[in-house]
Amino acid sequence: MKKGYFVTFLILSLLGLLDSIFLTWEHYALASVGCPVTPTINCLAVTTSIYSEIFGIPLALFGIVYYSSLITFLFLSRKQKMFLHFYILLSIFGILFSVYLVFIQSLLIKMYCIYCLISAGLSFFNFIFGLIFFKSEYKTLVVDTFGYAYKYILKPILFLFDAEFVHENMVKIGESLPKFIINIFNKIFGKRYSNLKQNILGLNFYSPVGLSAGFDYEARLTSVLSSLGFGFGTIGTISNSVYEGNPAPRLGRLPKSLSLLVNKGFKNLGIVETLKKLESLKFKHHLGVSIGRTNSAVLDTNDKSIIDVIEAFKKVKKLKLNNSYYELNISCPNLINSVNVKFYDLKVLEKLLTEVDKLNLEKPVFVKMPIDQTENYTLQMLKVIEKHKIKGVIFGNLQTNKNHPSLNKEEVNQFKMGKYSGKPTFEASNALIKLAFKNFRNRFVIIGTGGIFNADDAWIKITNGASLVQLITGMIFEGPQLIAQINRDLSEIVKQKGFKNIRDAVGSAV
Secondary structure, three states: OOOOHHHHHHHHHHHHHHHHHHHHHHHHHOOOOOOOOOEEHHHHHHOHHHHHHHHEHHHHHHHHHHHHHHHHHHHEEEEEEEHHHHHHHHHHHHHHHHHHHHHHHHHHHOOOOOHHHHHHHHHHHHHHHHHHHHHHHHHHHHHHHHHHHHHHHHHHOOOOOOHHHHHHHHHHHHHHOOOHHHHHHHHHOOOHHHHEEEOOEEEOOOOOOEEEEOOOOOOOOOOOOOHOOOEEEEEEOOOOOOOOOOOOOOEEEEHHHHHEEEOOOOOOHHHHHHHHHHHHHHHHHEEEOOOOOOOOOOOOOOHHHHHHHHHHHHHHOOOOOOOEEEEEEEOOOOOOOOOOOOOOOOHHHHHHHHHHHHHHOEEEEEEEOOOOOOHHHHHHHEEEHHHHOOOEEEEEEEEOOOOOOOHHHHOOOOOOOOOOHHHHOOOOOOHHHHHHHHHHHHOOEEEEOOOOHHHHHHHHHHOOOOOOOEHHHHHHHHHOOOOHHHHHHHHHHHOOOOOHHHHHOEEEOO
């Protein structure tokens, strides 16, 4: 905040504080100083009227708290933007309450208190100067306030309950939201920015931010995602046959590590059951379908697993589904037989992709890649993928190293099974995005996922070579308004860095 602005608001708030202290004294002393008594002016009549208290507490005393809070937020705002938003919100409340008090004096008491009018005037100027000096902060106020409410009120409550229980119920609530609520969300969170629009593989993306596979695995949120600002979202991962999920716990929180424990193992209703309700529907965002092999001990060979995956793709082809793309998930570390039956083997990967090629899919396919392989081996995998009809790669999946330095050991020790999302995946994902861009920038569309908690995190992935980004964990920790915040802040970063469009920034750090 500029020094001049700070001094202006500090003077206004200090004057208001002194005025409130004086009014409080008048109320308790039953005296009035310096206030003339006329047919329309009588300070004592106003400060001792039945309207001068709430629950026995003088309104002037609330004024002391109000102006003291403004001063506190003003000083704190020099270190953190959140408190400037609190200052603005409080000043809005102040002007509304001042209007109410002037209304009371004018129509009910029918007398005015000079010092009360001074307080109302100070609130007025506080509000007006805020509108003038803090235009950018007012633009971010509504969305960011949702974030504060989630982070400091709702999240502490939700985190008291089992993570999977909360996830399943929140998804059900999202599915059942009435249309007028979705329209309100769209007004608040769904703003589109021209410098974020891209055409990728013939698809127009109005936002580079998408929902990763693993969140909406029952296809419940297809009507709400765009209203939160998502440009695309992936259903699944879904498999050919139903799987009820690995033994609990399937989901856990690691707050100190900014991570989620994930152990669902492709929990899903099966490809047909999941997607049949979406037949012929149209979507405001680009819808993707993530497909993986059924998590079953019966699939104990690579050939059986390949047949299972291909069968799932064939079933989707038969449905009249308006999806925009597919994801082929070859990298889930939580599957039965995942050690013995794995698509990482180059010969097995070659065979799988050859079978996918034979399907002649009209929509682009992206391969969801692991992040726990060496860069050299990842390059070898990419060289295999390059020979096939795959349009892009996604980096990447979960962190499998329990001893990763980003993980808090106490939190890790709470869970026996599962792998880790969020910040523990961030650096490895970034490195592999960069690797893929250096070697295959003209061959693959690269999607970056893992550890995105703000626009700066997304920007790192984009400048390392990702044309699009995906997230889940950041939304759990920061709130569903995060997507709107990332879109807004990315648009500003693009301008600040001198790019006309975000596509010009892709790979600019490589």
